[in-house]
Amino acid sequence: MKKDMSAASPRKTGCPVAFSLDVLGDRWSLLIVRDMLVGGASTYGDFMCGGEGIATNILANRLKGLTDAGIVEKHRDETNRRKYRYTLTQKGCELVPIVLSLMNWGAKYDPETRATPEILKKVTAKLDMEFSK
């Protein structure tokens, strides 16, 4: 049995940027958060169909990492007990500024972006509305 803690071994230098990257510094974790924030995704199947084609074992691993980090919570769907619902905690909702800053930078510098200024505005407004408590 191996540990499979791909969420990163803590470097603990006390730097807050490094701390964040220890949790979020990979190619998938923040895309999962994005799907929850923008796409309304909440089940394993939602994330699998999220567009970017994440592998199923990686998804399971990242969901575990995000859960362990206190960013998402896992609950059984009581109306369909085959499903589990993943929801953002307060700590997870506070990732909105990170996702938005990544979105804005990407929109500016991706030559093939599909994100028009209107879409950016709409998404920003939506996230500011729904996730600021």
Next chain:
Amino acid sequence: MKKDMSAASPRKTGCPVAFSLDVLGDRWSLLIVRDMLVGGASTYGDFMCGGEGIATNILANRLKGLTDAGIVEKHRDETNRRKYRYTLTQKGCELVPIVLSLMNWGAKYDPETRATPEILKKVTAKLDMEFSK
């Protein structure tokens, strides 16, 4: 000869968040940017002594990735021609909001953070001053 393009294979879904993460979604690239923004690092040796203990081959690889992405530029130091200076481009300076949002989230949720509110304020002010053009 292998390619060693660890900067990530583009998924090109048109999502700006995914685009940003293709370039920046690893455990080191943004720490290098952080060292340039906050720590005034500019040479290979500066980054090696940056605190987190990056491996030399990884550093070389990430500097190449950041250069290829147009985020940093490499120039020979004319006063000491053994050195190369890495500097942020405009595109790189515009990563400030991303680094700041990671910093703020990390400062809030790292139980062992060394970042006091005063430090956060000072760094934020500094970056807003120096890198907003």
Next chain:
DNA sequence: CACATAACTTGCTGTTTGCAAGTAATTAGG
């Protein structure tokens, strides 16, 4: 010219990723 400095490169080993296939729990249909 010998030695030091700065910036890498190479080789090796262990870990992580990504793909394909398989399993477990729950529910819907006959």
Next chain:
DNA sequence: CCTAATTACTTGCAAACAGCAAGTTATGTG
């Protein structure tokens, strides 16, 4: 209630990547 479908994973394996140590190249110093 038995069977099939749905949902959420787990496992196995080859290839890519990370991290460590050692070696190399280019430049500067005495």
